[in-house]
Amino acid sequence: MKLEKNTGSYLATIVILSSLLIGYRHGDRELCVSRTPSFDGEGAGYELLNLADGDVWATRNWTPEEYAAFSLPVSWASWHKNDPRIVLADRGQFLHSPGCQDGQYSYMQAFGREFLQVVQLQDFSTDEQNLIRQVGLEKYHVLHYSVGRTVSILQNPTGERFIGVSRSLDRATDIPTLPEGWTLMEHRLTAELQVDLLGRISVLRLDNEDSYQGPLAEDISL
Numbered sequence: 001m002k003l004e005k006n007t008g009s010y011l012a013t014i015v016i017l018s019s020l021l022i023g024y025r026h027g028d029r030e031l032c033v034s035r036t037p038s039f040d041g042e043g044a045g046y047e048l049l050n051l052a053d054g055d056v057w058a059t060r061n062w063t064p065e066e067y068a069a070f071s072l073p074v075s076w077a078s079w080h081k082n083d084p085r086i087v088l089a090d091r092g093q094f095l096h097s098p099g100c101q102d103g104q105y106s107y108m109q110a111f112g113r114e115f116l117q118v119v120q121l122q123d124f125s126t127d128e129q130n131l132i133r134q135v136g137l138e139k140y141h142v143l144h145y146s147v148g149r150t151v152s153i154l155q156n157p158t159g160e161r162f163i164g165v166s167r168s169l170d171r172a173t174d175i176p177t178l179p180e181g182w183t184l185m186e187h188r189l190t191a192e193l194q195v196d197l198l199g200r201i202s203v204l205r206l207d208n209e210d211s212y213q214g215p216l217a218e219d220i221s222l
Contacts, residue, residue: 026050026076027057027110032100035107037116044084044169048115052078054122055098056137057108057115064169070111083209084169088151089143094118095198098138122200127179133205145193150186153222154204154212157181162204162214163195176206187222195220 046062062070064084072079097106098120106117120138127134143165145151152164157180178184197213204212 026079027108027115029109030107032097032104032106034104036103037094037105037107044086045166046084047082047118048072048110049080049082049121050078051080051121054120055117056082056119056121057110058118059113059115061113085166085211086169087166088164089195090146090149092141092143095140095142098140129179131177131179131207132182135203135205136200137203138200139197140199141197143195143197145189145195147189147192149193150188151193151222152210152212153185153187153216154206155183155185160215161220162202162212163216164210165197165203165213166211168209171209173208176208176210178206189222193220193222 043060044062044064045058045060046067047056047058049056062084067081067084070081072081094105094116096102096104097117100106108115108117118139118141122136122138124136125134126132143163154162154164156162176184195214195216201213202215206212
């Protein structure tokens with residue numbers, strides 16, 4: 001009887017603590033302020049994903065070695081470290097954070113670093129062969145690919161096209177495995193290409209961790 005009583009108290013404590021952690025607002029935040037971020041630049045980007053609320057926060061203020069050695073505290077149980085990402089575009093700009101007006105951004109101070117909210121996650125899925133992970137999300141990101149750049153285009157069986165946006169810093173192979181009906185094509189640009197990833201978009205992560213985003217507007221010719 002005593003054991004049952006202690007077990008019940010223990011489980012009740014877990015439920016209370018879990019509720020507190022899920023509802024806890026992590027980091028010190030400034031929401032939708034008119035302060036231009038300095039996120040874009042050279043090197044890898046690092047993202048922390050809040051899987052409970054769907055917000056994604058990015059920074060460049062890490063080294064690969066520091067990031068690999070970093071572990072999220074237990075109190076950040078619903079959060080996940082994304083793998084370090086290398087952007088494939090020549091330059092880009094976030095127009096605003098999700099939920100904000102143009103020119104407004106949300107920031108978070110945590111672990112001695114400043115993070116920019118870049119994405120709001122919405123849903124997840126995979127193809128039947130579990131080769132492509134698809135995430136539906138909201139963001140406001142403009143990318144520029146320069147003349148002479150070779151871009152990679154992923155096309156699905158219905159003809160929708162997605163452009164290569166990033167790859168893993170620790171990418172194991174250049175060649176992914178594609179499901180039947182999907183194709184990869186490379187194009188050398190003869191003019192600068194601007195890609196507007198605004199609002200609801202899809203991010204497709206291949207089995208070599210390359211990331212393609214879109215779909216591209218039908219009037220974009222390559």
